[in-house]
Amino acid sequence: MGMQKELQAAIKAILPEVDCVIGWGSGPDPLHGAPLFMRSEDDANRFASGFFAVNNPALFLPEYKGKKVAVVVKGCDARSVGQLLSEGLIKREEVSLIGFPCQGVVDHDKVAAALGEKGEMGEVTAVLEEGDALVLTLRGETVRLNKADVTAEKCMRCQYPNAHIADTFVGEKREPVATADDFADLAVFEAMSLEERQAFWEKEMSRCIRCYACRNACPLCVCRDHCVATSRDPSWLTQADSVKDKLFFQVIHATHLAGRCTGCGECQRACPVGIPVLLLKRSLARSVEKLFAYRAGIDEGTPPLLTFTLEEPTIKERSW
Amino acid sequence: MSVLEGKELRIVGFLCNWCSYGGADTAGVGRFSQPTDLRIVRVPCSGRINPLFIMKALLSGADGVLVSGCHPRDCHYAEGNYYARRRLEVLKGLLPTLGIDPRRFEYTWVSASEGQRWQHVVDTFTQQVHTLGPAKRLPDAPELAALAARLEPLRN
Known part of the structure; x- marks a missing residue:
């Protein structure tokens, strides 16, 4: 090395x-x-x-x-x-x-899926990198995995490896x-109808245990102990175990990152129940890139939602 | 129980104090007839509107949300509506990803003298929401839903 x-x-x-x-x-x-x-x-x-x-x-x-x-x-x-x-x-x-x-970098969810019946990730006793392959040792056997098959999604569309x-x-x-980022992951998601998407979030968010790992892993969630999601006054969220509250938390997280999220994917990686929470942030990043030609973390200047211009040529307002 | 039960949808309006709230008042003083689905929340400025207000309303069962402020260049606080315009446009883009029809949310500019225009805005938006019908509600927490079911007989 x-x-x-x-x-x-x-x-x-x-x-x-x-x-x-x-x-x-x-x-x-x-x-x-x-x-x-x-x-x-x-x-x-x-x-x-x-x-x-x-x-x-x-x-x-x-x-x-x-x-x-x-x-x-x-x-x-x-x-x-x-x-x-x-x-x-x-x-x-x-x-x-x-x-x-x-x-x-690796996506552990993909490794776990690739191992399948062969064993758990915790049973792996040694890992060797051989060119494009990973050689894992578990239960006294070796398992060869193709690196490309267990690489994180964000790396598959990486524009800035350096x-x-x-x-x-x-x-x-x-x-x-x-x-360029073609947002192909969003295109796949958007093949679903609005009703299907709502059902999708309902199903995905029902697994959420509100551990807030997504928030804690986020490099741009800087409010820490002052997060509105855990404040009692104003009380944005109740403590009820409802999809509404869980989804609303993700909306808080996503909207607070609008025009700021760099798509590092830590939120999704940190999720212990595998909810694709990055989708919401990707959607906002696409809007911001389209409206304000701004890529968070790359482009210089004030983030677009902290400033304005008198005329917004890219925003089509309601004629009525 | 209102006679409009079932015919009326729930639309929440966030109106700035200086222009649109005045515009709605002008429409009232002028006795312009308007649909009654809209419930208005008065805010100091459209720049005061946290996009989460809109999301909270939509996720809590509102069928539509209308935001209205001063026309660009006319903000009482000089620039509040410019910030609002950007925020609200970005929020509108997020709705389809959540599975919410973006036509359930609109933002517009109405000045205090535009009573007629306010009537038109309310008419058009209410019609638009009625075309979409009632929004699908997210389920309550299981325990709460069970409790609500147990308490239902007591309500009458």
Whole structure:
């Protein structure tokens, strides 16, 4: 793993200048990575990038405001950082970014589905990457999976594999997978009628346990303890176990991210019951891109919903 | 129980204090006849309208939501309706993804002198919502639904 060694060297080089370097280390099992907060060379030796470095380290940056930190970012993570910067939620001079060409990350739901009858993800004792394949060891057998089959959806349409803002860039920039976002995932969803879509959300949201993992994993949900969803005054949500309240929470999350969501997909990845919550945010991102030609985290300037123009050529108002 | 029970739908209107609420008042003073489905909530400015107001209404069983404010360039607070225009347009785009017909929500601009225009807006929007019919309600929480069923005989 040449890339890993190079990144570790870059981390060690910046360690003396910062309080902490945020990246990834090994997780609870060989299939999972986990965020790693590095403060010493020993910590840096535990750094592990690659296919299992799924977490978005931009999530932790607002908490470190006022301290100088460095963060290792994939392309999508850099978009989140870009958005946090353009909203003034973090300061550029307090954050140092280490970018690298991301080759895509794993989708654990797909791994679990691919394993199927062969066993649970927790039974995997070793994982080897062999070119385009993953070789897993579980129950004393080896299972070969095609990497492309277990790669996250967002990576399949990735336009920004190389961090677009980086103070240090390690390695050669790679070609993006796609040149434009065609929102094909939304097109598939929209093949359903309005009634079917409503039934779809009713069914999906009925599984929701309101753990708010989607909110807590979101790098741009910065209200934290002041989230309107958990406030009693005003009381937007009741504590009833109803689809209405659960769906309304997703609407709160999505509308508060309108024009801000960079599509990192952490909300959906964090969901323990597999609700496709990213769909709502993708829909809003498409509207914002169409109306205001703005891609969150990439385009400079004030986010479109925090500003206006006197004439809005793209908005067709009701004639009556 | 109103005689209009079953014939009337539930439409929620969010009107800015300075223009559209005045416009609705003008329509009333002028005795222009209007459909009675609309229930009006007066807000200081269309810029005060949190898109969640609209979503809360729609998800809680409203059949339609109408937002009306001052014409662009005429906002009492100079720029509230410009922000509203952007927010409301983005929200309208989200409705189909949730399975809600976007025609259940409209926003428009009516000034305080436009009583006639207000009548036209209410007429057109009410008709539009009636064409769509009552909105499908999301189910209540199972326990609450069971409790409501148990309490039903007591209501009479």
